[in-house]
Amino acid sequence: KQEVTQIPAALSVPEGENLVLNCSFTDSAIYNLQWFRQDPGKGLTSLLLIQSSQREQTSGRLNASLDKSSGRSTLYIAASQPGDSATYLCAVNDDYKLSFGAGTTVTVRA
Amino acid sequence: NAGVTQTPKFRILKIGQSMTLQCTQDMNHNYMYWYRQDPGMGLKLIYYSVGAGITDKGEVPNGYNVSRSTTEDFPLRLELAAPSQTSVYFCASSYPPGSEGEKLFFGSGTQLSVL
Numbered sequence: 020k021q022e023v024t025q026i027p028a029a030l031s032v033p034e035g036e037n038l039v040l041n042c043s044f045t046d047s048a049i050y051n052l053q054w055f056r057q058d059p060g061k062g063l064t065s066l067l068l069i070q071s072s073q074r075e076q077t078s079g080r081l082n083a084s085l086d087k088s089s090g091r092s093t094l095y096i097a098a099s100q101p102g103d104s105a106t107y108l109c110a111v112n113d114d115y116k117l118s119f120g121a122g123t124t125v126t127v128r129a
Numbered sequence: 130n131a132g133v134t135q136t137p138k139f140r141i142l143k144i145g146q147s148m149t150l151q152c153t154q155d156m157n158h159n160y161m162y163w164y165r166q167d168p169g170m171g172l173k174l175i176y177y178s179v180g181a182g183i184t185d186k187g188e189v190p191n192g193y194n195v196s197r198s199t200t201e202d203f204p205l206r207l208e209l210a211a212p213s214q215t216s217v218y219f220c221a222s223s224y225p226p227g228s229e230g231e232k233l234f235f236g237s238g239t240q241l242s243v244l
Contacts, residue, residue: 051226
């Protein structure tokens with residue numbers, strides 16, 4: 020059974036600092052990994068999807084890396100802004116279904 | 130483009146009552162999912178469907194039922210509601226894994242309380 024862990028559970032940084040969010044998973048036989056953003060009281064929005072054959076994906080200030088062999092992914096957010104405050108979840112797809120981590124709640128202080 | 134639409138947004142049920150959570154998507158996605166999210170926890174898969182007429186259990190299916198008569202709709206039925214079913218429920222849809230555009234799209238959720 021796939022287990023997905025995100026550490027830390029919460030993170031507070033001053034505006035402008037780079038964010039590093041970690042995700043680990045127990046079974047490396049995955050199809051892909053997705054990073055999502057969730058705002059309070061809202062649904063999840065997909066930020067980046069990394070195929071199992073890829074090492075990283077980039078979108079604007081966001082960069083996600085994947086090391087499948089070690090069961091790790093990292094989401095980098097450059098030059099954080101208060102609007103980046105949200106909960107970030109990673110999810111791995113290993114059997115046509117996604118297994119989610121509990122998320123990292125990020126607060127960016129102005 | 131509406132995406133994934135869930136109704137209702139909020140609901141309070143008494144123990145033993147039943148209800149149906151509605152989910153519809155307009156992106157012609159084959160795959161549809163129901164998840165529940167408890168405070169401080171990741172999302173848990175309840176049921177999923179890979180196409181009209183095909184459904185399968187996820188990680189936490191007990192106390193729930195689903196049907197998929199059309200590509201667009203995937204309702205979730207709660208029978209004999211229990212306090213343990215108090216949660217936020219999310220519907221999601223996607224193209225099949227490995228296909229172009231396989232990102233998961235989520236509805237805005239239904240907050241359900243069973244008292």
